[in-house]
Amino acid sequence: MVAVTTAGSTSAGSTSVGSAPAGARGREADVRGSGLASSNAKRTLALVIALVVLAGTVALSIFVGARAISPEVVWESVFGSRATEEHVMVLELRIPRTIVGLVVGPALGLCGALIQAFTRNPLADPGILGVNAGASFVVTLAVGIFGFTAPGQYVWFALIGAFLATMLVYAMGSVGGGTATPLTLTLAGVAISAVLGGFTSAIVLKNIDALNVTRFWGVGSIGGRSMEVVLTCLPLIVLGVLIxxxxxxxxxxxxxxxxxxxxxxVRIRSTRILVVIAVTLLAGTAVAIAGPIGFVGLMVPHVVRWFVGPDQRWIIVMSIVMSPILLLAADILGRIVLPSGELRVGLVTAIIGAPVLIGLVRRKKVSGL
Incomplete structure (x- = not known):
């Protein structure tokens, strides 16, 4: 799995052919031959196909909704027409929620891929480090105690909560003067999530405003989100992707x-710190924008690994493309599945994700790391 460079120098995370131990070179060959797409040419083809599917999903997200709107009207709306109510619906509802899906989807899938690689657990979830629990708890505090009920107000509290929870988990994982390991961080994350979840429930049960906000925000949705909030949070997601x-x-x-x-x-400690920072930025920002949406960060990296193998470079790139496909497809399904109203995307991903996860676990050959 180690990247082999043509030069003779070794940098953090890479090594040359001459310096790599024989076992590492053998493992490198195994990685390149694993997955359904066993060569870079096939992986590139898979990436191109995924990009085409993503473009089609984006188009469907704009053209399909709970209310039938003719393709001609949708096309006119894309070019800025506001002549009718239907034009306004496309411009102010469908297009913004599609943009939110394109922003939140990659963040969810990528932080899932990072968590699974970091903990060496192919079925790990982004919430394993307590990011979702921390964001939800601080948002509940902001609403229940400080009275901030507008999304533009409590989005920053979600980011703060995600950051504080991650730092607390990392500190607990390093207790005793040792270095935080995937096992200690996982145990600390589960413990922190349970504690914060209990406090969140206690506040919600005592405060009607907090109950009303968390009832909708806590389910997870990409609809009704302010573009101002999305554009403000976008640089944080870009930074997480770069890391x-x-x-x-x-x-x-x-x-x-x-x-x-x-x-x-490899600088192990530095790498782990950078991964924790990236997960905090990606998961925290995604939760801040759309609320906690489950199963995207769990399913997508797992399926991607099945196709491209365990090379993290391909997993990261493919997860960025595949995650918004799943998120937007689930959102489209949620709009049309009910005769009246719609299902929020967080519910749809949970309904889809449970049987898919069972199928993945029951496969004779689970995609490894």
Missing amino acids: ALYCARSLNALSLGDELAASLG
Whole structure:
């Protein structure tokens, strides 16, 4: 899984052919041959197909909704027409929620891929580090105690909560003077999530305003979100994506084990800190914008690994493309599945995700890391 460079130098997360141990070179060959797409040419083709599917899903998200609108009207709306109520619906409802899906989807899928690589658990979930629980708890505090009920107000509290929860988990995972490991961070994340979840429930049960906000925001939805909030949070997601891309090779080396990764020149502690920062930015911002949406970060990286193998460089790129496909498809399904009204996307992903997850787990050959 270690990236092999043509030069003789070794940097963090990469190594040269001459310096790589024989076992690492053998594992590298295994990685390149694993997955349904066993060559870079096939993986590139899969990426191109995924981009085409994403473009089609975006078009469907704009053209399909709970209310039937003719393609001609939708097309006119795309070019800015506001002549009728239907034009306004497309411009102010469908297009913004599609943009939210394109922003939130990659963040959810990518932070899931990072968590699974970081914990070496192919079925790990982004909430495993307590990010979702921290964001939900601080949003509940903001609404129930400080009275902030507008999304533009409590979005920043969600980011703060995600950051504080992640730092607390990392501190607990490092208790005793040792280095935080995937196991200690996972245990700390589960414990923090349980505690914060209990406090959140207690506040919600005592405060009607907090109940009303969390009842809708807590389910997860990409509809009705302000473009101002999305544009404000977008740089944080971009930063998280850049950090993830930077860490991809190091994560490949870490999958071989800490000792071998260190011998290959990987700065293990720095890599783990960067991954935690990236997960905080991606998951925290996604939760802040759309609320906690489950199963996207769990399913997409797992399925992607099945196709492209365990090379984190391909997993990261494919997750960025595949995640908004799943999120937008679930949102489209939620709009049309009921005769009146719609299902929020967080409910749809949960309904779809449960049987898919069972199927993935029951496969004879689960995609490994």
